[in-house]
Amino acid sequence: MKRKDTAPAKSDLSVRLGPLKLNNPVTVASGTFGYGSEYQDYLQIDQLGAVIVKGTTLEPRIGNLPPRIIETPSGMLNAIGLENPGIDVFLQQHLPWLREHQVSVILNIAGNTIDDYTRICSLTEGHQGIMAIELNISCPNVAKGGLQFGTDPDTVEQVVKAVKAVTSIPIIPKLSPNVTDIVQIAQAAKAGGADAISMINTLMGMAVDIKKRRPVLGNVFGGLSGPAIKPVALRMIYQVYKAVDIPILGGGGIMSTEDALEFIMVGATAISVGTGLFVNPLLPREIIDGLNQYMMENDLTSLEEIRGAAVL
Amino acid sequence: MPLEKGLVIVHNRLSHDMYQLEFISPEMAARSKPGQFLQVKVNALNTPLLRRPISIYDVDKSLGSITLLYKVVGQGTEAMSRIRTKEYLDVMGPLGQGFNTSPPGRKILLIGGGVGIAPLVYLARVLKAKNYQVKVLHGADSRRNLVAFEKLREIGVDFLPATDDGSAGFKGLVTDLLATKLKASQIDYIYTCGPDAMMKTVAAYANANQIPGQVSLEEHMACGVGACLGCARQLKSSDREMVKICKDGPVFDIQAVEFSVQGEVSR
Numbered sequence: 001m002k003r004k005d006t007a008p009a010k011s012d013l014s015v016r017l018g019p020l021k022l023n024n025p026v027t028v029a030s031g032t033f034g035y036g037s038e039y040q041d042y043l044q045i046d047q048l049g050a051v052i053v054k055g056t057t058l059e060p061r062i063g064n065l066p067p068r069i070i071e072t073p074s075g076m077l078n079a080i081g082l083e084n085p086g087i088d089v090f091l092q093q094h095l096p097w098l099r100e101h102q103v104s105v106i107l108n109i110a111g112n113t114i115d116d117y118t119r120i121c122s123l124t125e126g127h128q129g130i131m132a133i134e135l136n137i138s139c140p141n142v143a144k145g146g147l148q149f150g151t152d153p154d155t156v157e158q159v160v161k162a163v164k165a166v167t168s169i170p171i172i173p174k175l176s177p178n179v180t181d182i183v184q185i186a187q188a189a190k191a192g193g194a195d196a197i198s199m200i201n202t203l204m205g206m207a208v209d210i211k212k213r214r215p216v217l218g219n220v221f222g223g224l225s226g227p228a229i230k231p232v233a234l235r236m237i238y239q240v241y242k243a244v245d246i247p248i249l250g251g252g253g254i255m256s257t258e259d260a261l262e263f264i265m266v267g268a269t270a271i272s273v274g275t276g277l278f279v280n281p282l283l284p285r286e287i288i289d290g291l292n293q294y295m296m297e298n299d300l301t302s303l304e305e306i307r308g309a310a311v312l
Numbered sequence: 313m314p315l316e317k318g319l320v321i322v323h324n325r326l327s328h329d330m331y332q333l334e335f336i337s338p339e340m341a342a343r344s345k346p347g348q349f350l351q352v353k354v355n356a357l358n359t360p361l362l363r364r365p366i367s368i369y370d371v372d373k374s375l376g377s378i379t380l381l382y383k384v385v386g387q388g389t390e391a392m393s394r395i396r397t398k399e400y401l402d403v404m405g406p407l408g409q410g411f412n413t414s415p416p417g418r419k420i421l422l423i424g425g426g427v428g429i430a431p432l433v434y435l436a437r438v439l440k441a442k443n444y445q446v447k448v449l450h451g452a453d454s455r456r457n458l459v460a461f462e463k464l465r466e467i468g469v470d471f472l473p474a475t476d477d478g479s480a481g482f483k484g485l486v487t488d489l490l491a492t493k494l495k496a497s498q499i500d501y502i503y504t505c506g507p508d509a510m511m512k513t514v515a516a517y518a519n520a521n522q523i524p525g526q527v528s529l530e531e532h533m534a535c536g537v538g539a540c541l542g543c544a545r546q547l548k549s550s551d552r553e554m555v556k557i558c559k560d561g562p563v564f565d566i567q568a569v570e571f572s573v574q575g576e577v578s579r
Contacts, residue, residue, distance in 0.1 A: 032535070034541075037558075054541075065552065066543075074361060083554070115355050277535065279363065
């Protein structure tokens with residue numbers, strides 16, 4: 001490996017995620033970063049490739065009864081239940097703040113019916129500052145919709161097609177790993193007209209309180225995240241990258257620059273940090289710096305040069 | 313930046329499962345208020361993964377140090393107990409809303425149960441410095457777990473212990489001590505932290521005697537900054553929204569909380 005003596009040079013970390021141009025590939029995953037302001041003491045959020053905001057629904061949702069989270073080996077289960085103030089409050093209160101802070105915003109939306117998704121998309125029309133919409137068709141923690149949408153290829157294609165018809169904002173469905181064949185789902189998303197795909201959402205799991213002889217989580221089941229799911233995420237991205245020609249926003253247990261590089265090398269164009277933020281709120285910044293250093297040390301002019309490098 | 317690696321200068325085992333840890337961070341010490349907490353990364357590994365929320369037990373602004381009091385209850389605190397002096401503690405904070413340090417009246421009662429005494433000690437110090445008359449009740453199973461005794465004596469507040477085995481102070485529950493030995497008319501404001509069953513009784517006492525006050529609650533947390541919405545709690549069954557213990561709390565008005573006694577957590 002060559003070392004360069006020139007002082008803090010900056011590599012070009014920008015990536016193209018389908019129609020989106022990101023200054024760098026590092027984003028923060030929906031549901032782990034609130035609406036951005038929560039982490040402003042720790043990060044200059046305009047330095048992030050994009051902020052994917054909390055899953056937002058048509059109406060406000062109170063979420064699931066506690067306990068909502070529990071730590072598990074190298075990970076955690078969560079069953080928040082899409083608590084959010086609803087799309088109107090997002091557009092009126094949170095979006096202006098994000099715009100003011102010049103953040104690249106990806107809005108994550110969730111619904112019970114295809115109509116919910118299209119109505120939310122229609123409501124965003126005319127509002128500046130939403131770079132893309134991530135379709136949550138994979139939330140394991142709500143009774144209706146959510147995961148149901150993400151496990152049936154025909155429904156995936158229908159919901160993507162329906163929202164593409166009502167908005168010009170790029171659409172990024174977020175895929176569930178709780179399926180038999182992830183490639184089939186990715187193909188359906190592409191067939192529906194998705195501009196990119198985001199993967200993976202959490203893996204469904206549970207934990208038991210043996211003292212109470214009951215499930216720990218109020219919702220019984222929750223979504224597993226953290227380093228425990230990284231191998232699953234890498235395997236699924238590898239499969240999709242190989243089989244489907246669509247840009248991938250990859251994430252699942254990323255805790256370091258090395259982890260981010262693994263995701264890029266199996267085909268991810270951009271990456272998302274989620275649970276890792278709770279452990280280290282500086283992680284996105286550290287990964288941006290780490291990727292910069294990696295590019296310099298390896299004489300890369302673009303991350304494109306290593307994207308998919310490990311796919312045989 | 314509310315993120316620090318603070319030099320650990322003291323780490324003592326105070327009883328079979330309680331420890332106090334003091335570390336240096338002048339900036340964090342200067343900003344810490346009674347009732348706030350820190351998110352501690354207990355080791356550099358991914359197991360345990362999440363930070364652990366630990367109450368601020370005491371602050372020495374002249375030395376620039378913060379002391380934490382914690383009880384080993386699970387993998388996280390077990391790993392934390394193995395941190396050695398001269399190592400650096402990875403901490404986030406101070407986080408959350410602290411106690412009201414300008415309560416109405418002069419006669420202030422603090423009631424702690426077990427390790428719940430932790431946030432009340434720094435509160436006692438701050439209130440004492442403001443010339444409040446501070447009385448501290450601490451309930452424990454036996455005298456060896458009355459770990460805050462020396463600090464409270466040094467601060468110079470009245471200290472009334474209650475032990476299950478009668479090895480020190482009142483024999484029985486701290487809430488029975490409250491009900492039988494204290495006069496409600498002599499209390500202007502109450503603060504409490506401890507098991508939900510204890511706080512439930514204290515809150516009922518405060519409400520019955522129309523004494524205002526505050527409680528400090530506990531819940532499993534992930535982010536500690538209000539982003540993940542993991543530490544939600546419905547304070548009253550009639551409430552239409554859930555508070556986040558990390559950001560809206562951990563301190564709440566004593567009248568705002570209904571204690572179910574189901575919310576006990578172990579970690």
